[in-house]
Amino acid sequence: MRWTDLALLAALAALPSGAALAQGARDPAAASDWLKGTAPARPPVTGWRPGDEVPFEAQRRRPVAPVARPATLKPPRELATGAAPPPVGVTRLSDGNPDTKGAIGAEAARLPRDLWGAATAGRVAEAIAAANPRLGANRSLLQRILTAQLAPPGGAVGDEGRLFLARVDRLIEAGRLDDAEAMLQSAGWTDGARFARRFDIALLRDTMDEACAVMGQRPGLAPGLGARIYCLARAGDWSAAALTLHGARAGGLMSPQTLALMERFLDDGSADMGEALPDPEHVTPLEFRLFEAIGQPLSTAELPLPFAWADLNGNAGWKARLDAAERLARAGAIDPALLAAAYLDQRPAASGGVWDRAAAFQRIEAALDAGDAATLSDELPQAAPLFLQAGLDLPFARLVGPALSGLTLDPEAAETAAHLRLLVGLPETQQGNLPAPDRALVALAAGDPAAAAAFPQNSAGAAYAEALAAQPLPEPPPEGRGLALLAAMADVDAGLDGDVARAAAGLRRMVELGQPSDARQAAIELLMAEHMGGPRR
Numbered sequence: 001m002r003w004t005d006l007a008l009l010a011a012l013a014a015l016p017s018g019a020a021l022a023q024g025a026r027d028p029a030a031a032s033d034w035l036k037g038t039a040p041a042r043p044p045v046t047g048w049r050p051g052d053e054v055p056f057e058a059q060r061r062r063p064v065a066p067v068a069r070p071a072t073l074k075p076p077r078e079l080a081t082g083a084a085p086p087p088v089g090v091t092r093l094s095d096g097n098p099d100t101k102g103a104i105g106a107e108a109a110r111l112p113r114d115l116w117g118a119a120t121a122g123r124v125a126e127a128i129a130a131a132n133p134r135l136g137a138n139r140s141l142l143q144r145i146l147t148a149q150l151a152p153p154g155g156a157v158g159d160e161g162r163l164f165l166a167r168v169d170r171l172i173e174a175g176r177l178d179d180a181e182a183m184l185q186s187a188g189w190t191d192g193a194r195f196a197r198r199f200d201i202a203l204l205r206d207t208m209d210e211a212c213a214v215m216g217q218r219p220g221l222a223p224g225l226g227a228r229i230y231c232l233a234r235a236g237d238w239s240a241a242a243l244t245l246h247g248a249r250a251g252g253l254m255s256p257q258t259l260a261l262m263e264r265f266l267d268d269g270s271a272d273m274g275e276a277l278p279d280p281e282h283v284t285p286l287e288f289r290l291f292e293a294i295g296q297p298l299s300t301a302e303l304p305l306p307f308a309w310a311d312l313n314g315n316a317g318w319k320a321r322l323d324a325a326e327r328l329a330r331a332g333a334i335d336p337a338l339l340a341a342a343y344l345d346q347r348p349a350a351s352g353g354v355w356d357r358a359a360a361f362q363r364i365e366a367a368l369d370a371g372d373a374a375t376l377s378d379e380l381p382q383a384a385p386l387f388l389q390a391g392l393d394l395p396f397a398r399l400v401g402p403a404l405s406g407l408t409l410d411p412e413a414a415e416t417a418a419h420l421r422l423l424v425g426l427p428e429t430q431q432g433n434l435p436a437p438d439r440a441l442v443a444l445a446a447g448d449p450a451a452a453a454a455f456p457q458n459s460a461g462a463a464y465a466e467a468l469a470a471q472p473l474p475e476p477p478p479e480g481r482g483l484a485l486l487a488a489m490a491d492v493d494a495g496l497d498g499d500v501a502r503a504a505a506g507l508r509r510m511v512e513l514g515q516p517s518d519a520r521q522a523a524i525e526l527l528m529a530e531h532m533g534g535p536r537r
Contacts, residue, residue, distance in 0.1 A: 098164035098194070102149035103182035109148035112514065116163075117480020118154035125166035127486050134496055136394045136423075137521035138489040139174075139332040145482070146171055147179050149186075153480075161193075168197050175305040175333030177201050190214070196223035203285035204309045208234060226258045226286050233266060242266055261290035300324060305331055312338065318346050322354045329395040336395040340365070357386050361399075368403045377410040384416045388532055394525075397423040405429075418442070423528060425521050437531060444468070445524050460500045460530060464523040467508040468516070481513045488513065495526040 099121070106113040116124050128146070133139045146167045153163065164187060171180035181201055189198040195214070200223075202211040212231035215222050222228040225248040232241035245262050248254045254262070257280055264277075276296050280287065283298065288307060291298050297316070300307040301323065310316075311324035312334075325342040328334040344362060348355040360383040367375040380400075387396035401420040409417055411433055418428050418438055428434075428442045440454035444465055448454075452469070455461030477484050491506025503526060510519035 097152055097160045098187040098191075099152035099160060099162075100149060101164060101183065101187040103147040103179060103186055104144070104149065106148050106150055109144040110515070110517075111144060111148050111150065112476070112481060113149075113151050114476075115145070115148075115150050115480060115482040115485075116153040117476060117478070117482070119479050119483055121153045121159040121163045124153050124482065125163050127483055128163075128166050128170050131170070131486050131489070133489050134493045135522050135525045136332055137518050137525055138493060141485075141489065141515065141518045143171075143174075143176065143179060143332075145485075147183060165193055165197070168194075172197065172201065172306055173304070175308065175328050175331055177205060177306060177309055178334075190218065190221065192221060192223075195221045199223055199227055200285045203289050204306050206289075206310065206313065225253055226262060229262055229266070230286060230290070238266065258284075258287060258290070261287055261294065264294045265290050301327075305333065312342075314345070318342075319354070321345070322358060326354060326357075326390065326392060330391045332394070336398045339392075339395050340399050357383075357390065357392070360386055361396075364400060368400070371407075373407050373409055376404075376407065377413040380404075380409070380413045380416045384420070393420075393532070394423055396420070401426055419528060419532060422524055425517075425524075441524060441527055441531070444527070445520065447520065460495070460503075461527055463500055463504040464495075464507055464526065467504040468511060468520055468523060470508045470511040472514050472516070473512045476513075484509065485513050485515065489522075492519070492522050492526070496529060 102109075106115075131142055133142050152160070164183070168180050168183050171177075171183065180197070184194055184198050184201075187194065189195050195211075199211050199215075202208050208231070212234055215228065215231050216235065219228060222231075225244060229241045229244050229248070232238075232244065245254075245259075245266060248262075249259060257277075260277060277291070277294075279298065283291070283303065285307075288298060288303070288310065300311050300320075305327065308324040308327045311320040312328075314321045322342050325334070325339045329336055329339040340361070343358045344365065347362075348359045351359075360379065364376065364379050364383055366372075367379060384393070384396070387393050397420040401417070401424045404417040404421065405426070407417070414430065415434060415438060418430075418434055421428055422441055422445055425445070427446065434442070436454075440451065440461060443451040443454050444461065447468075449469070452462050452465035455465060488506045488509035491502050492510065493503075494506070495503025507519045507523055510516070510522070
């Protein structure tokens with residue numbers, strides 16, 4: 001070896017190792033450190049040479065040798081035999097097209113899976129947004145349509161998810177937050193658009209913990225800076241919330257109303273508290289909670305229906321809870337059991353309106369529990385008109401009707417009981433003492449082919465009975481059954497306004513489209529509204 005090579009090796013040996021350089025970059029050593037003996041320790045020196053046995057510590061770091069493959073396992077994939085690239089496939093990383101998701105199966109909803117046929121997703125979404133059924137039977141049918149697991153429209157290619165969001169939006173607008181939440185759970189709500197709706201539902205129901213926790217883990221899901229600030233503040237991170245608000249204010253990224261609410265929410269000491277903020281013309285669920293948080297709660301009576309859920313927990317008082325429960329039950333948005341729970345919560349301390357209905361329901365509930373037919377005979381004929389005039393005849397019938405079977409009641413109470421049971425589609429076995437119009441209704445509800453003859457000639461009952469005798473179509477319309485069914489439901493609702501001909505045509509169409517039981521129940525409700533003289537829904 002030449003002397004130049006020896007010199008080069010000596011120079012390299014004098015250089016610090018890579019570990020020492022890294023340590024020096026983290027903690028540079030001064031001359032005094034070396035003198036005091038506090039300089040960083042050098043890395044350990046190893047005497048291992050190639051060919052020697054691997055040290056024990058190094059063996060621990062070595063990868064585990066592959067285990068021999070049992071002969072029973074599937075053989076490995078064949079290697080490529082040519083230079084041509086393999087065909088490329090595309091697989092969605094999400095849970096698939098959300099338009100196919102739902103809370104109940106198509107069979108359980110009594111709907112064909114191909115309900116939408118070849119209609120475009122945009123047209124179906126517009127029809128769903130415009131649907132506003134008034135009869136209880138039609139509301140129930142729409143609820144099944146919105147929550148069923150159906151095939152997406154044939155024209156939905158490239159527009160996946162639009163119909164799902166339209167369904168959820170329509171459920172929220174109708175106050176059916178339970179159904180909307182179930183839909184979001186079925187499709188997953190870690191998508192921005194779906195999470196925004198889940199966040200609004202949580203605000204309306206005051207159940208923010210889960211939504212804020214998800215947003216904390218994935219801040220990009222936040223529907224806006226306001227939502228992010230609200231959750232940061234709820235988590236106690238006031239400094240981060242204030243910093244985010246400062247950035248939103250500087251960048252003009254928040255509406256003036258939300259900005260003013262956020263400033264008072266985060267720092268009521270420095271915000272201008274000289275006078276209350278004006279009541280807004282439009283309010284989001286987040287702004288509603290912010291108004292509440294700054295001590296300026298808004299009444300839900302003048303707000304859209306979903307906001308009534310905010311009063312169901314009773315924090316606003318029993319009267320507010322009663323009003324909210326009645327409003328939601330009137331729209332068919334909640335289980336009537338929630339209305340019953342509100343009625344039974346306390347003893348009415350006043351009279352008139354909702355107090356009279358609460359007191360009447362408490363007396364009827366006590367009589368039902370005791371099996372007191374005499375008290376029911378006195379109470380039912382007086383209570384039914386109270387609920388009918390308030391548009392609560394259907395919820396009242398669902399709460400009371402099933403428990404009235406088999407009771408021996410006075411003639412007037414027996415007729416009231418028959419009406420309540422007819423409204424909820426329950427068979428009436430004790431019809432011997434019923435007046436002739438009621439017996440005709442019972443025959444129609446039972447699907448009796450002779451029901452048309454039981455009604456006066458040229459009456460609404462006769463027209464509806466004739467329409468219900470139609471037969472289902474052997475083949476669906478070219479555009480599918482769904483759009484035609486929504487249109488037929490609107491025609492049936494016209495019977496509430498006295499348009500018997502249009503209502504009869506709608507009933508016939510519903511039967512032809514495969515929904516005879518819903519059509520029959522809708523006809524009963526139309527005739528009961530006429531017979532009992534209730535308010536137009």
